[in-house]
Amino acid sequence: MKRLLTSIGVAVLALAASVLVAVAPAEAAVGLRISGTDIVEANGQKFVMRGVNHPHVWYTGQTSSFANIKAAGANTIRVVLGSGKRWGPSNDVANVITLCKTNKLICVLEVHDTTGYGEEGAAASLDEAVNYWISQKSALVGQENYVVINIGNEPIGNVNASQWTAATVAAIQKMRTNGFQHLIMVDAPNWGQDWQYTMRDNAQTILNADTQRNTVLSIHMYAVFNTATAITDYLNRFRTNGWPLVIGEFGWRFNSNEVDHETILAEAQARGLGYLAWSWSGNTDPILDMALNFDPAQLTTWGQRIVNGANGLKATAKEATIFGGTSSPSPSASTGPSPSASPSASPSASPSPSRSTGPSPSASQGGRSCSATYTITNSWPGGFQAEVKVTAGSSAITGWAVNWTFANGQTVTQAWSATVTSSGAAVTARNASWNGSLAASGSTSFGFLASWNGTNAVPAVTCTAG
Structure with missing residues (x-):
């Protein structure tokens, strides 16, 4: 979820050469898994996430959103859950998975309580998030073809972001020790934006911690990523080092200081990177809503861009083969970012009928x-x-x-x-x-x-x- 970052001097740092640690052979992953930098299905077919975030824990009655998000062209839905520390607890995981499968959506499940830990006093630790996943294990085991476990949303704030590395290693290892074989997704610190490059500079350590070599890293892109240079430099570091990455959240440039979403969309398409836009509806800051009042007939400017844009869902998403998807969409988009600026709209404006x-x-x-x-x-x-x-x-x-x-x-x-x-x-x-x-x-x-x-x-x- 978007957070305002104050007094941040964002500098692009030179990345020191990575020293790769020799590790034992990985155990065989099941279901969705990592192959090189790609996510692949059990049959080896590459799967590129194209989807949106849905704030389920705060709007548990909005179950029709699963079908509406599918109809918008998505192949993936990232579902907000609560561990009970701050929100929830979400004890309807089995029903959520059924909704995902019924609507032929790969299900990324995340615990939101960890958001901003270390800076947000009410936040849960990653270890507490793992305890929640253990409590829901009976609903998750056997769903490895359909479910990605995003251990905790934006698990560290801007205070002592360096604690993220050890906490993430411990969380991954605890998940594996407790028998989870799912593809694991881990979010960056700094409210997900990694502006201090903790995730970037410790990525290999995190990947090596997983005995199944089945972890994907997730960056959240908001105001820190407001230029094409900031976006492409960050993505290039991961590509150069062969690290799997998805863009797990991002917003749009509704004013000149906000995220350069056009570059994100174009670069994700050109690189074959997954993206999950924030969010379908229900934001306290409604500028980030894609559908007003959860109504798919009332797509906002942001919603139109994600659903119907040149690099949006309908143009680029491919349904997972586990659901019968076989063919790639016909690309109608450019493969590189537009050199021109994205729009800036009035934050207080309500869209009028087009x-x-x-x-x-x-x-x-x-x-x-x-x-x-x-x-x-x-x-x-x-x-x-x-x-x-x-x-x-x-x-x-x-x-x-x-x-x-x-x-x-x-x-x-x-x-x-x-x-x-x-x-x-x-x-x-x-x-x-x-x-x-x-x-x-x-x-x-x-x-x-x-x-x-x-x-x-x-x-x-x-x-x-x-």
């Missing part, structure tokens, strides 16, 4: 054509957010330009995934370097923020193919 134009008339160049649809996705007093979807015609195109004229004095203030220029009320948006080439009937989208006052009519748009 309004859109139908597909624009298409203009052709040498037989190539395209069309565009303009949609207002969010609106607040004095400002709004819009998205324009560009679709190629019956032939592939190598570039596009979209034009419209504002009728009510609106002004574009920021844009992403396109170069937008204005001359009075007339606006032209041209493709970025990475999204101009579209296959026949292929599509991409760009967005922008703009000001308005009084009236905000949806303009007619035209698209010209290059």
Whole structure:
């Protein structure tokens, strides 16, 4: 869960060469397991998590969310549970697993009570979290094909983060000693963000502690990861060292200081990394809700990006083969991050019902054509957010330009995934370097923020193919 970090001087540190410790051969893992840097199923098929977090312990009646999250395209759900130290106890683990399996979702189960231990006085220790898992063992044994155990959420705060290493080693070993054969997930300290690099610099020690070599590391990306450089540098360190990693939580850039979610999504897709976005609904800070009031018909801007975005769930998720999934989705996304900025929306704004134009008339160049649809996705007093979807015609195109004229004095203030220029009320948006080439009937989208006052009519748009 997102936490405000104060007085943090985040510096990118040089990583010393890792000294690998000789270890005994690993015991054979069962069910979901680690192979190199990948998560694979029991049949050896690579599985890339694409999913969201669901705050189950606080909203135990919202069981329809499992089906709604599946319908949104997810192949994984990270379920918030409580050990009883601070929340819960969650004694409905068997039912949660059944909900996951019924809806063909891999189930990542996490104890949330550990959040910020050492800084948050009410938090549980990792050892206490392990005791909870032992108490639920009868519901978990035999579910190794379907369940990942995330021992404790963000288990250390910003106070004495170095204690994380020994505590995590002990927790993994206690899980194995007590017979758990599941894939284990461990979160970073610093409220999950690892800005002091404790997890990064001790990753091999953690992996070596698991006799089954079946542990995946999890980074949570919020305001510490607000630039593409911070994100890619961190991910590169893990790739270079061959350490398995997932992005277990992340938010979005609703203001300029927040996480660069566009880079996270693009890099996760390019690298084959799993991601689990925070969160479906029910946040005390509703800017992080994907579905207002748990209603899948009311996706927020954040929800639209995770569900329907170019690197989102519907475009990139593949159902686990244990549930019958066989084919990969057709990628419609770029494989690298967009060089342009992500949007910044008013934190106090409530999304208004979206309004859109139908597909624009298409203009052709040498037989190539395209069309565009303009949609207002969010609106607040004095400002709004819009998205324009560009679709190629019956032939592939190598570039596009979209034009419209504002009728009510609106002004574009920021844009992403396109170069937008204005001359009075007339606006032209041209493709970025990475999204101009579209296959026949292929599509991409760009967005922008703009000001308005009084009236905000949806303009007619035209698209010209290059």
